[in-house]
Amino acid sequence: MNLLSTLTERIQDVEQLIQAACARSGRSRDEVNVVAVTKYVSLDSVRDVVAHGVRQLGENRWQNAKPKWEALQELPKSEAPVWHYIGSLQTNKVKDVIGKFTYIHSLDRLSLAQAIADRADKLGIIVPCFIQVNVSGEDSKQGLEPEQLPEFLRELSQYRSIRPIGLMTMAPFEAEAEETRPVFRALRELRDQLNELGIAEHPLTELSMGMSNDFTVAIEEGATWVRLGTILVGKEEA
Ligand SMILES: *Cc1c(COP(=O)(O)O)cnc(C)c1O
Numbered sequence: 001m002n003l004l005s006t007l008t009e010r011i012q013d014v015e016q017l018i019q020a021a022c023a024r025s026g027r028s029r030d031e032v033n034v035v036a037v038t039k040y041v042s043l044d045s046v047r048d049v050v051a052h053g054v055r056q057l058g059e060n061r062w063q064n065a066k067p068k069w070e071a072l073q074e075l076p077k078s079e080a081p082v083w084h085y086i087g088s089l090q091t092n093k094v095k096d097v098i099g100k101f102t103y104i105h106s107l108d109r110l111s112l113a114q115a116i117a118d119r120a121d122k123l124g125i126i127v128p129c130f131i132q133v134n135v136s137g138e139d140s141k142q143g144l145e146p147e148q149l150p151e152f153l154r155e156l157s158q159y160r161s162i163r164p165i166g167l168m169t170m171a172p173f174e175a176e177a178e179e180t181r182p183v184f185r186a187l188r189e190l191r192d193q194l195n196e197l198g199i200a201e202h203p204l205t206e207l208s209m210g211m212s213n214d215f216t217v218a219i220e221e222g223a224t225w226v227r228l229g230t231i232l233v234g235k236e237e238a
Helices: 007-024 043-051 062-072 091-097 110-123 146-156 177-197 215-220
Strands: 033-037 056-059 082-085 103-107 127-132 162-168 206-208 225-228
Touching: 007 215, 043 056, 043 062, 056 062, 062 082, 062 091, 091 110, 103 110, 103 162, 110 127, 110 146, 110 162, 127 146, 146 162, 146 177, 162 177, 177 206, 177 215, 206 225, 215 225
Parallel strands: 033 056, 033 225, 056 082, 082 103, 103 127, 127 162, 162 206
Antiparallel strands: none
């Protein structure tokens, strides 16, 4: 991937890679959504991304997202982005994030669920959330252990304003993307097993997995949301 390529070229290249991964795995292109992760770029670049018709934006820290979120409030509704919170979420940031970010990809503890639910109740909204799972067992990774999921999902059903829609994971960085395949496959299997248990009121349909270096493998293993920063939006010097 040429880092000097234009945004238009990167969007096209990513689209081709997605289509090829869907074709290899017999999936329909419509099943795969892209979150453009804008955390490495300036407000001007985010404007450019949105002007290119990209509507799903992801950020992992409220402090960095805030100026971008605020500036883009000026856009007419038809052009307004949908925001995804993909980083670990501190409870004291919930009041800032909920109501602004439509999707939360990093629900990983009950105290956070409680805070989200309190805020959502106040705003009268329902928040679609991904439960973050530490599939690889790395200490450095956020997320629940797979064994904790059934009980966590059971506890979540007490919060009417939280809608668990699927699972999210971050694979360890591997030089060879292929080596992440077992992690992605395991997340899909966990989702399917949870659905068989029938705990949640609605089946978990979504899998948020795959980043710039490994998203084609994630798509082959069932990703419904890939989170793409570097390869799509680019990376600028801070
Ligand atoms: C930064 C980030 C991404 C995107 O990373 P790239 O490798 O640049 O695509 C995806 N998911 C999460 C949780 C991130 O923090």
